[in-house]
Amino acid sequence: MIVMVGLLVVIASVCLGYLMEGGVFAVLVQPAEWVIIIGAALGAMLVGSTRNALTLIVKGLPKALFPAHIGRDHYLEALACLARLLGKIRREGLMSIEGDIEHPETSPIFAKATLLSKDKAALAFICDTMRVYLVSGDAQELEQLMDLDLAAIHLQASSPAHNLGKVAESLPGLGIVAAVLGVVLTMGKISQPPEVLGHSIGAALVGTFLGVLLCYGFVGPLAGNLENQAMERQTYFSVIRAVIAGAARGATPLIAVEYGRRAIPEALRPNFADLEGQLKG
Numbered sequence: 209m210i211v212m213v214g215l216l217v218v219i220a221s222v223c224l225g226y227l228m229e230g231g232v233f234a235v236l237v238q239p240a241e242w243v244i245i246i247g248a249a250l251g252a253m254l255v256g257s258t259r260n261a262l263t264l265i266v267k268g269l270p271k272a273l274f275p276a277h278i279g280r281d282h283y284l285e286a287l288a289c290l291a292r293l294l295g296k297i298r299r300e301g302l303m304s305i306e307g308d309i310e311h312p313e314t315s316p317i318f319a320k321a322t323l324l325s326k327d328k329a330a331l332a333f334i335c336d337t338m339r340v341y342l343v344s345g346d347a348q349e350l351e352q353l354m355d356l357d358l359a360a361i362h363l364q365a366s367s368p369a370h371n372l373g374k375v376a377e378s379l380p381g382l383g384i385v386a387a388v389l390g391v392v393l394t395m396g397k398i399s400q401p402p403e404v405l406g407h408s409i410g411a412a413l414v415g416t417f418l419g420v421l422l423c424y425g426f427v428g429p430l431a432g433n434l435e436n437q438a439m440e441r442q443t444y445f446s447v448i449r450a451v452i453a454g455a456a457r458g459a460t461p462l463i464a465v466e467y468g469r470r471a472i473p474e475a476l477r478p479n480f481a482d483l484e485g486q487l488k489g
Contacts, residue, residue, distance in 0.1 A: 209274075210275075211272065211273055211274070211275060211430075211433060212273065214429065215426065218425040218426070222421065222425070235407075235410055235411070235414070236414055236417075238411050238414045238415070238418075240386075241386045241390070241411070241414050241415040241418055242418065244382070244385065244386040244389065244415065245379065245382045245383055245385075245386050245415065245418055245419055245422065246422075248378075248382045248385065249375055249378055249379055249382055252375070252378055252382075253265075253371065253374075253375050256371070256374065257371055261367055261371055264364065264367045264368045264371075265367075265368045265371055265372060267368070268367075268368030268369070268372070268434055269368075269372075269430075271368075271434065271437060272368075272372075272430040272431075272433045272434050272437075273430075275433060275437055276437070278440045278441065278443075278444050279476065280476045280478060281323060282323050282324070282327075282444065283444070283447060283472050283476055283477075283478060284478050284482060284483065284486045285321045285322070285323045285324050285486070286321070286324050286330070286444070286447065286448055286468075287447075287451065287465050287468050287469060287478070287483055287486070288320070288321065288483065288486040288487050289317060289318060289320065289321040289324055289334075290334070290448065290451045290452070290464070290465060290468065291461050291462075291464075291465045291483075291487055292317045292320070292487070293305055293308065293317055293334075293338070294451075294455050294461035294464055294465075295461045296308075296317065297455075297461075298460070298461055302341075302342060302345070303342065305317075305338065305342075306342060309334070309335040309338045309339055309342075310335075310339075312325070312331055312335055313325075318331070329361065330444065330445065330448065333354075333357060333361075333445060333448060334448060334452070336357075337350065337353065337354055337357075337452055338452070340353055341452070341456060345456070346456075347453065347456035347457045347458075350452070350453065350456045351449075351453050351456070354449045354452065354453065355449075358442065358445055358446065358449060361441070361442070361445060362438060362441070362442045365437070365438035365441050365442070366434075366435060366438040368431075368434050369431050369432070369433075369434035369435035369437075369438060370431075370435075372427060372430060372431035372434060373428065373431040373432075373435075375427055375431075376422075376423045376424075376427040376428035376431055377423070379419045379420070379422045379423035379427060380416075380419045380420050380423050381419070382419050383415050383416045383417070383418055383419015383420060383422075383423075384415070384416055384419065385415070386412075386415025386416075386418070386419070387412045387413060387414075387415040387416040388412075389412075389415075390408065390409075390411055390412020390413070390414075390415055391409070391412050393408065393412070394408040394409055394412060443471075443472075443473060446471055447468045447469075447471045447472055448468065450467040450468045450470075450471040451464050451465055451467055451468035452464075453467070454466075454467035454468070465483070469483065
């Protein structure tokens, strides 16, 4: 919703400023300029991307327009779920959670964490890591595996932002290409009256305008949004990693969860009372 509002503000601000200067919108309606800029940008994206990268961009664009917000409730649920899981280990032994991690969809522990249960990637990260914990129990090995997993997850999550950013960077240049082609056409009308030449030059300059506006007003910010989402996801997974790593090093469930709580950004970090309430709930 915020993204859509932001895009509308960009459009409204540009249009209002143009109207305040006495601008005529008919001048900006140049379909050929749109075809040149957008077509060339899409073609360049195809040239510079692999099939997997294109798939990630297509899947990532809806997320840019309608981002998935990771809020305080997500962190609270994740910490409470891990606390229950580690508490069960402490009471009943390490193998007692085998059924929970093998079939999380039927686990009473994960059933209480509705937000976490919907996040298939986070659920898989917890269950896969705990499976290794059951087999190995070596803290250093477990941390290395989690770091590898986090790096792979972040690389995939940041790929759409990176590739979309490259497209944004190309748009001003492609706008200049459209403008130059417009000037070339204008040179063929050099014997025409000033009114005709003025209209032709104005149409050519619309290409530069569109390229810059699309770069800094639309595509660039969308790429930045995807990048911020990837960073939020990385932080969320890092909190889970901190809890499991603390438990693997021998910390009690309370201390292990505290490791995770301290890894949460201050603006979203729950206090002890909130966490205690979540556990009791």
